Amino acid sequence: MYITITPQKLGGNYSQSSAGFVSYLEKENEGVAEGAKEHFFNQYEDAITPEKVVKEIDNNTTKLKKKEPKFYSITVSPSKYELKRLQNSSKDLQKYTRDLMKDYVACFNREIDGRPINIDDIKYYAKIEHSRNFKGTDRQVRENQPYATKILELKSEVRKIETGLMQGSIEKREKQIEKLEARAPHRQDGKRIVQGMLKAGNQSHIHIIVSRKDASNSVSLSPGSKYKASEVNFNGKTVKRGFDRDRFFEKAEKTFDKTFGYQRNFVETYTARKEFIKNPNYYFTALMGLPANEKALAFKLIRESGIPMMPSIPTSQAQLALKIFNRLKKGVAVAVKSSSIGI
Known part of the structure; x- marks a missing residue:
């Protein structure tokens, strides 16, 4: 599972309205019968109109400056293995979203009127999508x-050549094109994968728009805070601050696993992806120490998804991890291939 939390930014300033983002999220509903459309929802309501989402988010921005995010976008992308555990993608992901947002508020080190924040203190709207390009x-x-x-x-x-602007053999070039098409490393349904092509299979994922301000429009709640958990003196009063992203990502996995009975492999965990970059030796030691079945599945997952690297990682560290991976991969590939484990 991959989760991203991003502020919606245009150029040097943040979006002053959620209208553009909401419109973008409505793209899958174009030309779809009303009964088959995916609608926005929140913790307690279903089938919320795009107009209401824009109005609620845009009117909940008191005292926020142009250079401050008005809302954040959370994207939750389960893997194809995780999606296989769902009985009904839309209903199951809607339920998971509501549990996930409880995890979200639990990771804020904030209080409102002397109490920890709860799910009713945030304003969010979510939408399930089923296709990706x-x-x-x-x-x-x-x-x-x-x-x-x-x-x-x-x-x-x-x-x-056809228009007479150049001399040469069309047949020769067409044969070269045919060879290049065949040699391209990645294909889907017999065609070379290109930008904009729809991805095959179950691509269900979740988009969440969450207001920067709390539901009362008086308290700022930023998941982009660089502080995990700390206290600061503000106007002579001690104020808690911070959002623990690591804890949120870990809780999100545990909630999914508990809800759907998913057995998460080591390489699928957020902790493992972090270790891959911060401590590659530990990562590969742990990988090699997995039971045979889990190890074989781990390397299948790695081959399918590519190197499990986190975003915004310094290039030098990523290159170091990649060198270690390539060095160990050769020996391990032989062991996995020669095993009697079928995946």
């Missing part, structure tokens, strides 16, 4: 790009 940043698209670039060049040459 390949982005330019996806590994498959990036690794296919050199082939795509050369194919584009050859097609351009074919058009020039």
